[in-house]
Amino acid sequence: MTTEVKAHDTSLPCWNIDNKKFSYQTKSATPMVTSWPMGDEDPAATLAMARPEFGEHGGVNMSIENSITFTVMEAETMRMMFEGELGPERDFFIYSRHFNPTVLALSRQMAALEGTEAAYCTSSGMAAVSSVLLQLVSSGGHIVASRTLYGGTHALLSHFLPRVCNITTTFVDVKDHEMVRDAMVEGKTKVLYFETVANPTLTVANVPELSRMAHEKGVTVVVDNTFSPMIISPARLGADVVVHSCSKFISGGADIIAGAVCGSKNLVNSMMDLHQGTLMLLGPTMNAKVASEISQRIPHLGLRMKEHSHRALVFAQRMKNLGLKVTYPGLNDHPDHQLLSYIANKDYGYGGVLCIDMGTEERANRLMNLLQNHTHFGLMAVSLGFFETLMSCSGSSTSSELNSKEKELAGISPGLIRMSVGYVGTLEQKWSQLEKALLKMKI
Secondary structure, three states: OOOOOOOOOOOEEEEEOOOOEEEEEOOOOOOOOOOOOOOOOOHHHHHHHOOOOOOOOOOOOOOOOOOOEOOOOOHHHHHHHHOOOOOHHHOOOOEOOOOOHHHHHHHHHHHHHHOOOEEEEEOOHHHHHHHHHHHHOOOOOEEEEEOOOOHHHHHHHHHHHHHHHOOEEEEEOOOOHHHHHHHOOOOOEEEEEEEOEOOOOOOEOOHHHHHHHHHHOOOEEEEEOOOOOOOOOHHHHOOOEEEEEOOOOOOOOOOOOOEEEEEOHHHHHHHOOOOOOHHHHHOOEOOHHHHHHHHHHHHHHHHHHHHHHHHHHHHHHHHHHOOOOEEOOOOOOOOOHHHHHHHOOOOOOOOOEEEEEOOOHHHHHHHHHHHHHOOOOOEEOOOOOOOOOEEEEHHHOOOOOOOHHHHHHHOOOOOEEEEEOOOOOOHHHHHHHHHHHHHHOOO
């Protein structure tokens, strides 16, 4: 049975330091995960101020704690840990499914990145999404979600949760605020779920307004920020929970599967509850070696995002000048350009993903074949955030879980190419490769 957690509750099940056990506590209680340092809205600044983690022997990089279980010097200590008298906030660890020191350190970084009180890192992005939703929504509950989502999330909401958990979802156009408001039923709807920048159509959600509407009806706002780390900070704009697939831009190497949940200390602690916590009981645990790898990549995430964004903007502008149907929020004629300019953090650009609509899947496949096998511009592969450019035809790949009608409503055409722009080589070198392929297509 799941635990129901309402937006802005002041009484939630979590680790209570004062009472020395898992219990209900108010928001003012000591957090299990160290809060991010307040006072600066630039994610790079908050990351720089986050608590440093040194290696065991004073190394500049933190040590990797490979152990899954942890010893105690006195038998009585183990009883005290299981009763909640001692815990990770005082460097007492039981078992790595519960808390691992290395993963906990990365969680602090993720909280600093997103400007939340706490965070918990998971084995994948889908583990983060499913764990949050199962914690916030009980059997018989209701979710309102954007109709334009990553295919795996859409399948979770439209097929898995109704069948297994009796949780239903109403899909809406998040640009139609009246539609969103009408779909949320006060007392029944538990979560409003959307992506800051939608996959793959690149529509931008008005996070402040959507959060305001949801909170008026007591609904928790959960936002997937995978496409726009550093660029957008949803929690600072009013969202309650931010989830990530850290496999994408945050990792940047296409070599790690990982996720993260960023939110209030009450939420994270409730998800670690011994009796009803989804993170504790379902076990979507991140490996300590993975946590160490990601931790070393986060400090240069801002630099990477700036270059991804810069090249995406240049390529989008040049392809538009050639007459292609290009979608990119950084273009002045994008319907959400002004919105993104308003809600984005300064200097990180408009994101590293653009879309080209080739009209048909056949034409899309032909262009991608030229780009990979003839001009060597990029790679035909799913995912995003890699240093090489990655391309896929969304309708037949990462959005294939949607049926034809759902794709139409989401704005996903058969010939839509999602392009995650990399930064290897020089910009002019890569543009030359892209332009040659386009000329061969006689565009």
